Amino acid sequence: MVGQAYDTKNSISATNPTKKVGLSPDSIINLDQGDPTIFESYWRKMGDKCTTKISGTDCMSYFSDVGNLCWFLEPQLSDAIKGLHRTVCNAVTEDRYMVVGTGSTQLFQAALYALSSPSGNESISVVCAAPYYSSYKEETEFLQSGLYKWAGDASAFDKDGPYIEVVTSPNNPDGAIREAVVNREEGKLIHDLAYYWPQYTPITCPADYDIMLFTFSKSTGHAGSRIGWALVKDKVVARKMTKFIEVSSIGVSKESQLRAAKILGVLIENCKHFGTADSNSFFGYSQGLMTKRWEKLRDVVKNSQIFSLPKYPKEWCNFTGKYTESHPGFAWLKCKEETDFEILLRSQKILTRGGERFGVGRQYVRISLLSQEEAFNLFLERLSAIKGQGIISDENPL
């Protein structure tokens, strides 16, 4: 997801709130990664309620809960996550095994390991409908595993035999609500539900799939904690995912687990106290932020002539009790002119991720809408200034 972060060191504070230097007309705005710093203002309002204190002797052991299949999962985090899903009604947690990971990134790889067969003659194909999250390909391919191999766009997949299909809903990069597309008997599914939260999309029903992945990063904005969780129906699969995390990192940071439990506790309490749609509840507040950003962005795009955005239907949201439309964490922007859109935007000092990384054409880019306010506004200003063919220049690309 982060791409070549170290190559963007001159792109400053858009993605690095700890080093605020202020943005100038020369600043590069990095909207390549989905760094969710937009939600920081809500947590600042909560003040000390969210402060986590960890003493020198807390959590020294590798073990969190030796009686649990996922022996490195802190019980208080498990409880908080179940409470969160019960509050939001976005996933079934009853009779599921929970596996915690170093972000849902590690859990995706744990799921590939768990669903593949070490004694198989052939590595299992991994597919996802294009446009697909660019990191799936990279995570599947980087170690040249003999267990699994990336096979690209699920819509074009026609090989017989077992396969793994990743279903991302809402989809990263384009925000679409998705279902599996291959639908063959030997298919195994991983549902990546990182963005299935009220600030991004209407919650139409509790998700109920074999393997569901969620992440603290996208639910509350705490990306630095690297906490993800999987809800898994099958015990053997959950055990193999746990084994993967044991071999790759001997569990998951206890400090992050304790802090995530604390913050989710405050979030759940505020939902009860303020009501789900109230701007003092986290989801009410964050939905308000996302709605405003999408309104501003749609205005700029409407006036542009050359850009377009996906449209999202209004759906009934069980959480807010209202008809709402999706406000995804990324804009999936299309340029109607024949151009390499990522390069065009880079010439305007806006870093995005081009369509080819997602298995489609170069007329698309994915743009993070989760940056801090200043970066978002400067991005809109620069986007407004792009006026069709005249602006497209190969000179001075950064």
Added chain:
Amino acid sequence: MVGQAYDTKNSISATNPTKKVGLSPDSIINLDQGDPTIFESYWRKMGDKCTTKISGTDCMSYFSDVGNLCWFLEPQLSDAIKGLHRTVCNAVTEDRYMVVGTGSTQLFQAALYALSSPSGNESISVVCAAPYYSSYKEETEFLQSGLYKWAGDASAFDKDGPYIEVVTSPNNPDGAIREAVVNREEGKLIHDLAYYWPQYTPITCPADYDIMLFTFSKSTGHAGSRIGWALVKDKVVARKMTKFIEVSSIGVSKESQLRAAKILGVLIENCKHFGTADSNSFFGYSQGLMTKRWEKLRDVVKNSQIFSLPKYPKEWCNFTGKYTESHPGFAWLKCKEETDFEILLRSQKILTRGGERFGVGRQYVRISLLSQEEAFNLFLERLSAIKGQGIISDENPL
């Protein structure tokens, strides 16, 4: 390292200080893993000085330091680690790149990735002299990577071409001070220095190798934090290790990094304040604990007739300014009788790790000496009761 922790759920508190239920004559003592809870008492003495407070808005971003090659490394952790090595004089940090990992376990895998070649026709061999740390084999093999393959005992390795040799010093499981054994031109070395700290072994010189791995678990006993670090000479290697951690988990828990920085800060301060060998300094205290355990263990072994332990020479320790001998975190115990030693001990409700996992014979076991006091004492009691052939029984193995 943890093995099948979820299968040992009846082995209770020896490895799980958060669930103290007390040990009874029926309790299974789990000394399979090296869970370093022995040092908890020191950190309890330090009281609030080690408490880390993390507010709801701290460290929300993926990024810690965009100007650094390892962009997810918190600068305060980097500073504390450099301060620690300067204090202990156990490793050269000048002109090195530092890469933080989710334990040194993740960094070992990052190093394999960094030292192998994606375009190579053949996967690179990974070797380590037997007895070798059992997890190296598992970590190298579990994904059936096409980049690298486990080739076993370095002493028996005679294949031409590039290879990776892991040098563990002091060695896990047997505490020996080691150097590379293959010594051919196309070799690349990973030095695992997890136990190169004054409580385990004399610090004879600052280590100065291409890739050096350390871990918070074994230096201070904070295994639950999952913090390791690598000191790397070559920029390209450090960049590839960083890339591995980016793809596998998008960085490392910031909460753990902040807490590790805090605790290392207190440790360094106490070394200055109390003097290195003083029992109020961490290393003075922990060296005292390890020395006592080894004395008690050697007494039992001396009286046993059938067991033996390695001997360690006295060496000058630059840190304490004394001649000291090694007191490793594991006992590498040999049974002189023809038996499967792991099964023999299991019949006495002592869980250990048998020699075959380390590439040698079944007459050896590795026993953690880092458990809590109660478990250690009960272990000694049970070990003393084993009196040669008569005790060896196949009845009632757990």
